[in-house]
Amino acid sequence: MAQHDPLREDDPRQIGPYTLLERIGAGGMGVVYLARDSVGRRVALKIPGSLGRDHPIPQAYERFVAEVATHRTLTSERVVRFLDADVTGRPPWVALEYVQGANLGQVVAQAGVFRDRFLLALAAELAEAVADIHAHGIVHRDLHPANVICLPNGIKVIDFGLARVQADDESLTTQGPPIGVPAFMAPERFTGVVTRACDVFAWGCCVAYAAAGTPPFPTATPHDAYAAVADSPPVLTNLPGDLADLVGWALAKRPADRPTASRLAAELQELGVPVTRPAVRPWPAQALPLISRAVPATATRAADDWISGPRGGIAYSGIGGLGIEESRTGDSDLVTTPSSPGHSNHLNHPNHLNHGEPAPIGPRGAGGMLGAVIGAALCLLGLALAAGGYPAGDVTGPGGAGLVAAAVGVLAFVRTGDRSGDRSGDRTGDRTGRVTPVAPVGAQAPRPPGGITAWFVSVTVIAGGVAGGVLGLFLARELWAGSPRAAAASELALACCFAAAFALYLRGPAAARPEPTR
Numbered sequence: 001m002a003q004h005d006p007l008r009e010d011d012p013r014q015i016g017p018y019t020l021l022e023r024i025g026a027g028g029m030g031v032v033y034l035a036r037d038s039v040g041r042r043v044a045l046k047i048p049g050s051l052g053r054d055h056p057i058p059q060a061y062e063r064f065v066a067e068v069a070t071h072r073t074l075t076s077e078r079v080v081r082f083l084d085a086d087v088t089g090r091p092p093w094v095a096l097e098y099v100q101g102a103n104l105g106q107v108v109a110q111a112g113v114f115r116d117r118f119l120l121a122l123a124a125e126l127a128e129a130v131a132d133i134h135a136h137g138i139v140h141r142d143l144h145p146a147n148v149i150c151l152p153n154g155i156k157v158i159d160f161g162l163a164r165v166q167a168d169d170e171s172l173t174t175q176g177p178p179i180g181v182p183a184f185m186a187p188e189r190f191t192g193v194v195t196r197a198c199d200v201f202a203w204g205c206c207v208a209y210a211a212a213g214t215p216p217f218p219t220a221t222p223h224d225a226y227a228a229v230a231d232s233p234p235v236l237t238n239l240p241g242d243l244a245d246l247v248g249w250a251l252a253k254r255p256a257d258r259p260t261a262s263r264l265a266a267e268l269q270e271l272g273v274p275v276t277r278p279a280v281r282p283w284p285a286q287a288l289p290l291i292s293r294a295v296p297a298t299a300t301r302a303a304d305d306w307i308s309g310p311r312g313g314i315a316y317s318g319i320g321g322l323g324i325e326e327s328r329t330g331d332s333d334l335v336t337t338p339s340s341p342g343h344s345n346h347l348n349h350p351n352h353l354n355h356g357e358p359a360p361i362g363p364r365g366a367g368g369m370l371g372a373v374i375g376a377a378l379c380l381l382g383l384a385l386a387a388g389g390y391p392a393g394d395v396t397g398p399g400g401a402g403l404v405a406a407a408v409g410v411l412a413f414v415r416t417g418d419r420s421g422d423r424s425g426d427r428t429g430d431r432t433g434r435v436t437p438v439a440p441v442g443a444q445a446p447r448p449p450g451g452i453t454a455w456f457v458s459v460t461v462i463a464g465g466v467a468g469g470v471l472g473l474f475l476a477r478e479l480w481a482g483s484p485r486a487a488a489a490s491e492l493a494l495a496c497c498f499a500a501a502f503a504l505y506l507r508g509p510a511a512a513r514p515e516p517t518r
């Protein structure tokens, strides 16, 4: 189980069909809990704090209802999934896909800035995310590094608390002080104007931040932010030429001068982000321990700094690595202040898989496919021999079936060992789906042995394969020698083996399966 804060005494234990397990964090709106649904799946359950008149955010309930309504319509692999909600419940709640990773601010702070293809991949994924959000007619309005979660298979955007549904060319004017993180807010946001171009500007800020480690409009105090964002040119460090051009374009002062998010995504593909993507995207080696790895629950006593406590009135929460802290004052204006020197941004140790869930097993694409191909080839050979009346067909089938099943089991076993042990360093897939070793980083917690389920399946497949092969050979030789039943049994065994190999391939960590062109 991931290490979040334990439930407090006054936290609810059961909300709707969900059993609350731990506190993930608290934002300005309320608390996010780790919970389990009735069939044991983990979800992030967001419960807005007291929605009465004393809530620090005006119209908090209306905002929560709007967040749910907006998020409900969004389906994108780059956005945390909406699962369920009850806005009239007591308390009201929304269930979201539980994402377990580090946010972009934490990754940059702990692992350093992004470079080269890693930066390009991040920029492309974030552009895709924003384009997807806009394609649903929604403006996020609060894009900044703490709302970009880095996961093994890419980024996901969270927090639709400020999001708005908005027609393509519509421009909204909002009343009151702007809400958001000033260093990532477009200049027009300070005057209450909201368009999709605000998210594009925020995209530029996030990418510039990932490359440099600081926002492109650094300011000494939050109150200077508007002047900096509105008047100063962005400071773009460490951005390769083509990407610098795109980021500069996105950071244009006039919203009309900025590209759309989909244009950005298309331009990035032109810059060499492959059109097909493996399910595992590349992360800088140093970032991997932060993003996701299997660690036993007991070994994961890491500090939790998703956000350390509920905010009411004035409270602070670090945005990892931004060198700023956000604070929401009574009137809901979010301002930034320089981080206090004593403040430490601990990482929520995301070095774990989803404990309690079966660890991914299997021969990761290539192995499974190999098993499947061998199985199919033997199957065809057996059929051909049987059709030709060769008694050899009687033994090829069951013998081959046993062989392939055992081989698949060994592969599954080996892959399980890889996940568990780090005997040969950690591995990650690159954009081509290759699995390449990377150096383990820093002191790492010991990892579990790959999950009971994975071992059990591996051992069962190996044992079943060997036993099936021996039994098949015995039957073919002793009982049905020469009879058509032997050939039929052989083929059936092989077909099962083929299916098992393929199932293992499918079940393997989505690792090397290329995704369709987007």
Ligand SMILES: Nc1ncnc2c1ncn2[C@@H]1O[C@H](COP(=O)(O)OP(=O)(O)OP(=O)(O)O)[C@@H](O)[C@H]1O
Residues within 6 Å of the ligand: 024, 025, 026, 027, 028, 029, 030, 031, 032, 044, 080, 096, 097, 098, 099, 100, 158, 159, 160, 161, 305, 306, 307
């Ligand atoms: N789906 C999720 N899975 C895992 N963690 C999540 C999820 N959604 C939110 N969190 C974490 O919970 C904490 C609070 O979430 P969030 O920021 O969305 O709350 P909020 O009340 O809307 O905050 P904000 O003040 O930013 O509007 C954050 O640390 C965030 O990373």
